Amino acid sequence: MKNILTVENVCKNYGSFTALNNISITVPQGSVFGLLGPNGAGKTSLIRIINQITLPDKGTVFIDGEKLQQRHIQDIGYLPEERGLYKSMKVGEQVLYLAQLKGMSKSEAKKKLLYWFEKFEITDWWNKKIQELSKGMAQKVQFIVTVLHTPKLLIFDEPFSGFDPINANLIKDEILKLRDEGASIIFSTHRMESVEELCDYIALIDKSNKILDGKLGDIKQQFKxxxxxxxxxxxxxxxxxxxxxxxxxxxxxxxxxxxxxxxxxxxxxxxxxxxxxxxxxxxxxxxxxxxxxxxxxxxxxxxxxxxxx
Amino acid sequence: MDKLKLIIKREFLAKVKNKSFIILTILSPLLMVGLFSLIIFLNEKNSEEVRNVAFVDESHQLASIFTDSESTKYINLTELGLDEAKLKTKELYYGLLYIQKNDSLKNLSKGITFFSEDTPSLNLLRDIEGMLEKEIRDLKITQLDVDIEKIKATETAVEITTENFLGEKSSKIGSILRMVVGGGFGYLIFMFIIIYGTSVMRSVIEEKTSRIIEVIISSVKPFQLMLGKIIGNALAGVLQFVIWMISLGFLMFAITSFFGVEIVSSSSSMAQMNPEILQQAQDTSINDLQLVLQEIKNLPILTMFFSFIIYFLGGYLIYSSIYAAIGAAVDSETDTQQFMMPVLMPLIIAIYVGFSVIENPHGPIALGFSLFPLTSPIVMLMRIPFGVPWWQIVTSMLLLIITFIAIVWFAAKIYRVGILMYGKKPTYKELYKWLKY
Incomplete structure (x- = not known):
């Protein structure tokens, strides 16, 4: 099976602190890949390297078989754990701006945006400012921002935090639907029940080292x-x-x-x-x-x- | 490149659509013009007021010189005697001038007293003193049996005209004009750097606290975001500057043409007690106007215009990238204090040095601070109206550009790390470490 993402021997140090020590993972295409680990293990550091926010000290990252480059930005959709939007900017304007930054044309972004707004029944939010929305509502907008440019690889860092159970389910269903449509998903969390429900593959990172990875079923076999x-x-x-x-x-x-x-x-x-x-x-x-x-x-x-x- | 354009556009619109920006842009020229009109108005009111000044001249030699002017009326109370005159003045008049009985002209100037309820106006005292001095001198000349007319004929007014070696005339008025223009430009750059630098910093902090930063830098490079932010804000600044200049020019024109006649009349009223002086004053005021126009033509306007743009951009870019780095390093505006002082220091020094530089535009201090890149945008701009050798301008611009590149590079490094750091109050030591990440 083809791998959408391959991380090879990636190391990252911040001063004397080692954030990632020789990490290698592969994410098969069309799978939901759980990136697990306790707080401070290095998950976010790895995700930031995949997103080209920071560069690795050593090691290589491949997207869809190609070495990671600037233009791959539009192939990735990233929902960070620390997330937010411009508070005083209007919803529609803001999503269009962020979509254009991802390389979409304005007209294309508008078309897709209307589709998602109708899907989430939030069309009348277009001219509202983010500060007028509730936290859950803003999260929905943020989700749309992440998926609008139909990326090949979606990275969700704790996607369900801040959602009530109903909206969390809605988002979960959308994530699975995106996978069925061909996207591959990296899913970082410490909520294990959602891992059980969603993930096909997992990798476990602890204290900057990968200590476990593979198909969830295989790992369970291994641990029984x-x-x-x-x-x-x-x-x-x-x-x-x-x-x-x-x-x-x-x-x-x-x-x-x-x-x-x-x-x-x-x-x-x-x-x-x-x-x-x-x-x-x-x-x-x-x-x-x-x-x-x-x-x-x-x-x-x-x-x-x-x-x- | 397209992304940079998008960011610039957003930053520009975010700034320009801001209510406080709109209010400040519209209100400032109105406020300034309002203040200007108020000063003129108060001046008018002041000079409209007529002071009644009583005098008791026991020498019986000076009463004739006290002729009424528009702002002062003189009342001769010599007949009442000092004590009664005092009582009457207390009730009715602004003050009482008392000239002691004196037999010799030599001592006449002594023993002249002005009684009043409050401290008398200095201008009034100066006027009276002037009149008395002139009259006593004339009396003395007469006593010496010298023809006053002959003495007057010897009076000469010397005015040195100054000229440079190229044959261009300059004048004191020119120097004053240069001081005003140079000082004004320098101060303007100072204000704009602080206002727009702070605005860049706020915008960085806002992105950090609203946590949108990580979403954005997963799409664009932090450097692009920082640059876009700085340029977007600069454009908003230029827009505001242009609006101010146009509306200020327009309003000033309207106001001066409205008040214009009265300004002339009030300035001439001061000289009215002496027709000769009045004549003189009118002559010089016409000459002055021509001179000012001449001097404005003589200013190196093109050089000033381009150097204003280059120094504004250079200075603004240097300082706003420092501001951006500070914004990235902290979590909230309250944490910025410790970093602000070192940034403001060179700017404040530049302003102080600048105002002494316009007194002595070619001294070593002027040269040094107009080459030093952190102060050159302000100090050099203040010097330029006085004429600065080309090599100095070129050197200081080169230094400015090199410093700009270096500082942006450092700022970008701190910015890149800082925007993803939360919950830590950074120290200088830590910032230094970030440079090496």
Whole structure:
């Protein structure tokens, strides 16, 4: 698959502080790529390099196979975390200005702008000043500014902050729609539930280093611990429990929950499969519940960062 | 290039559409003209007032010289005696002039007193003193048995005409005119640099606090944004300057033609007590007018015009890029204080030096400060009406341009880093570090 963005061995220092240490990532075309990491990890530094706001000390960035150049500015749409608009400028005027700065012609920008204004039902805002709008309303305008020039690569830094749940959903749907129309999306956040929902790929940056990257599904596979949640109906709980204990590692068990006499988390020993576990249980009790525990993005995040020390 | 044009256009419109800009542009000439008219009006009112001055002349020799003028009436109270005259004056008149009885002319000038409720007007005292001096001198001459007419015939007025080696005449009025024009131009540049430099700084801070900055510099280079901002504001400044000059010229013309007649009459009224002086005064005022016109023609107008533009642009570009860097380094206008003083200092020094330079336009101080690029826009402009050698102008312009390039380069570096820094109050040490990022 083609990669829309390739970052190769990028380093960035601010004085004696290292913001990025030899970072490489690839963003496949048409994917939603989650750029994750704790505060101050270096995400924004990397995004600024991709946007040519700052230059890397070392390393190369490729957009769509070409080395990053000035003209690639119009291929990228960027919604920064620290965002705002000119307060005393009118909405329509302002969006047209920013679109022209991205290289669009005025007439083209106007056409597209009307389309988006109608879509968001905000046509009557055209002559309002930003300072007359609420924060959420201004965010909508900002979103339009980001996507208006139909960039190949969209970079959203914490896009949902400042939106109420309804508008956040609206924006989320628009992001997915943009992906379906062919755009690739880099999505930087620490809200893990949205990562789970949206991202196909992730990269995790911590303390200036990339500590993890790949397809979200693969990473989950990699992080799973062969642990299963089991619910059982049986007569002699204690005997059964002891039998299981002698064969498998049990982490935590409960008795007599909602629809089971026993509920537990069992971890397979090396070389064993889930089939072994089911066969073992099948002879002794009625299985009401059997799920493999797949780590959430949140678990992976916390675990990976903790391991990184 | 197109993007730079877009930025310039936006910055220009943002500035020009601003309500305070519109109000200032329209109101300033009106205010200035209003102030000018008020001064003229008050002057008129002042000279319209007639002062009644009583006098008691116990010497009985000087009463004849006190002839009424438009602004002063003299009342002879010699008959009442000093004490009664005092009482009467206190009730009725502005003041009382008392000339002691005196037998010898030699002592006549002593023992002359002016009584009044308040401190008397200096002009009035000067006038009276002048009249008395002249009359006492004439009396003394008569006493010496010398023909006054002969003495008068020896009186000579000397006026040195000054001329340079090219044969161009100059005059004191010319020098005054040069001082006014030079000082005015220098001061104008000073004001514009501060007003528009601050405006650039505010605009940078606004972009920072409204957080639009990151959106913009993901589309254009910070340097383009800074340059566009500086040029856009400069154009707004030029527009304001042109509007001011045109409307000021127009209003001044209207006002002077409205007041014109009265100004002439009030200035002549001062000389009215002596017809000869009046005649003289009228002669000189006609000569003056011609001289002023002549002098205006003599000024190096073309040089002044072009050097005004070059020095204005050079000075403005240097200072506004410093202002832009300051705006980028801070989070709010209150944090700018620590950086403002070093910026304002050379400008203020330039103004002070400039006003001493117009007294001595070719001295070493004048030369030094008109070459030093941070003060040259103001000081050199003040010197130019007096005639400055070409090599000096060229040198100072070269220095100005080199400094401009260097400062813009430094400012752009600080600007580039500063616009993305939040929440830190930067120190000079930190700014120095930013230069190396």
């Amino acid at each position: 611990t062969n642990q299963f949640e089991i619910g059982l109906l049986c007569n002699d709980k204690t005997a059964l429990l002891n039998q299981i204990k002698s064969h498998f590692n049990l982490e935590d068990h409960k008795e007599a929950t909602f629809n089971a006499d026993l509920r537990m988390l069992a971890t397979l020993k090396n070389g064993e499969t889930s089939t072994d576990l089911i066969q073992f249980l099948n002879n002794k009790a009625q299985i009401t519940h059997f799920t493999e525990i797949i780590p959430s993005a949140n678990d992976i995040f916390i675990k990976a960062v903790a391991n990184n020390g």
